[in-house]
Amino acid sequence: MSEPLTKTKTYFREARVVVDVDVSLWLTKPGGKIDAAKRQAEDVKKQILRHVDGVAQAYVEIDTDIVCAYCGYDPEYDDIDGRPLCCDKAVAEWQSRIKEAAHE
Numbered sequence: 505m506s507e508p509l510t511k512t513k514t515y516f517r518e519a520r521v522v523v524d525v526d527v528s529l530w531l532t533k534p535g536g537k538i539d540a541a542k543r544q545a546e547d548v549k550k551q552i553l554r555h556v557d558g559v560a561q562a563y564v565e566i567d568t569d570i571v572c573a574y575c576g577y578d579p580e581y582d583d584i585d586g587r588p589l590c591c592d593k594a595v596a597e598w599q600s601r602i603k604e605a606a607h608e
């Protein structure tokens with residue numbers, strides 16, 4: 505962080521504890537992993553609210569990654585026409601959608 509250009513003061517705003525939920529059990533089970541992870545996280549949240557003093561609020565946040573359904577890689581897109589850049593199957597789907605849209 506760069507040095508401020510003027511004299512500054514620091515005020516307290518919030519304090520939080522971030523808890524990473526152990527979802528390793530769900531990673532090996534097929535299907536519904538996000539919903540299962542949400543349920544696990546909600547359960548941990550309930551346990552925190554029930555057993556820990558000094559908690560004003562707890563909330564669940566889920567991080568997800570979006571990948572191409574065909575190849576599993578990040579589906580980057582061409583800046584000009586929006587064509588997917590990851591694999592031939594994604595390009596074929598994109599082309600058929602372009603054709604469908606042209607006929608509507």
Ligand SMILES: [Zn+2]
Nearest residue numbers: 572575590591
């Ligand atoms: Zn792909």
